[in-house]
Amino acid sequence: MSLCVVYNHPLDFFSFAPSACAPTHTGLLSCLSAAQDYVCTLQGSHVICTCCFQPMPDRRAEREQDSRIAPQQCTVCLQPFCHLYWGCTRTGCLGCLAPFCELNLGDRCLDGVLNNNNYESDILKNYLATRGLTWKNVLADSLAALQRGVFLLTDYTVTGSTVLCYCCGLRSFRELTYQYRQNIPASELPVAVTSRPDCYWGRNCRTQVKAHHAMKFNHICEQTRFKN
Ligand SMILES: [Zn+2]
Ligand SMILES: [Zn+2]
Ligand SMILES: [Zn+2]
Ligand SMILES: [Zn+2]
Numbered sequence: 300m301s302l303c304v305v306y307n308h309p310l311d312f313f314s315f316a317p318s319a320c321a322p323t324h325t326g327l328l329s330c331l332s333a334a335q336d337y338v339c340t341l342q343g344s345h346v347i348c349t350c351c352f353q354p355m356p357d358r359r360a361e362r363e364q365d366s367r368i369a370p371q372q373c374t375v376c377l378q379p380f381c382h383l384y385w386g387c388t389r390t391g392c393l394g395c396l397a398p399f400c401e402l403n404l405g406d407r408c409l410d411g412v413l414n415n416n417n418y419e420s421d422i423l424k425n426y427l428a429t430r431g432l433t434w435k436n437v438l439a440d441s442l443a444a445l446q447r448g449v450f451l452l453t454d455y456t457v458t459g460s461t462v463l464c465y466c467c468g469l470r471s472f473r474e475l476t477y478q479y480r481q482n483i484p485a486s487e488l489p490v491a492v493t494s495r496p497d498c499y500w501g502r503n504c505r506t507q508v509k510a511h512h513a514m515k516f517n518h519i520c521e522q523t524r525f526k527n
């Protein structure tokens with residue numbers, strides 16, 4: 300948790316909230332947390348957390364020399380996030396920045412996870428539920444497969460230890476989950492699922508968001524026709 304102590308702050312003398320650390324502050328300001336002990340300088344620059352919109356002292360340059368300073372930005376999109384620095388306090392924030400393997404994607408991360416196709420996503424959800432598995436198992440197994448080179452990510456620099464924001468983490472999780480689903484043997488899925496013919500557009504199909512079409516055709520497959 301964060302503790303941001305402001306001395307002689309012109310607006311909020313006794314505030315201990317991080318929100319008191321306004322980038323425009325003119326007072327002498329000290330931002331403390333359990334892990335970091337740091338005093339903002341008068342001219343010290345701040346970055347705004349993309350999640351809670353609160354400023355934090357910008358120590359990204361320092362971090363390049365000293366890895367003990369917590370990461371303050373996503374490795375992929377480079378947007379600043381405060382969660383690893385002092386714990387993001389936005390209501391509903393699940394932890395907006397973390398190593399991919401530790402990212403809390405939330406219980407709804409499997410909704411529409413497969414190509415935004417709710418029907419296919421529900422098939423996977425049922426498969427997991429009957430085995431007592433959750434998205435955490437999918438992530439852990441997929442990251443292990445990624446490490447073995449069995450699964451692939453578009454951004455090949457991303458591994459389980461890459462520090463990611465929630466959005467970039469979810470995007471990579473969706474890519475991995477598709478491969479996880481692809482690797483489930485047909486024998487472990489209901490006949491009603493495996494007996495459907497493949498849609499010609501496969502995973503790229505734009506009609507698969509419609510329930511009737513999604514139910515009638517399999518979309519866990521590559522596009523086989525109408526390719527340019
Ligand atoms: Zn500050
Ligand atoms: Zn990101
Ligand atoms: Zn934040
Ligand atoms: Zn946050």
Ligand SMILES: [Zn+2]
Pocket residue numbers: 498499500501504505506507512516518
């Ligand atoms: Zn289709």
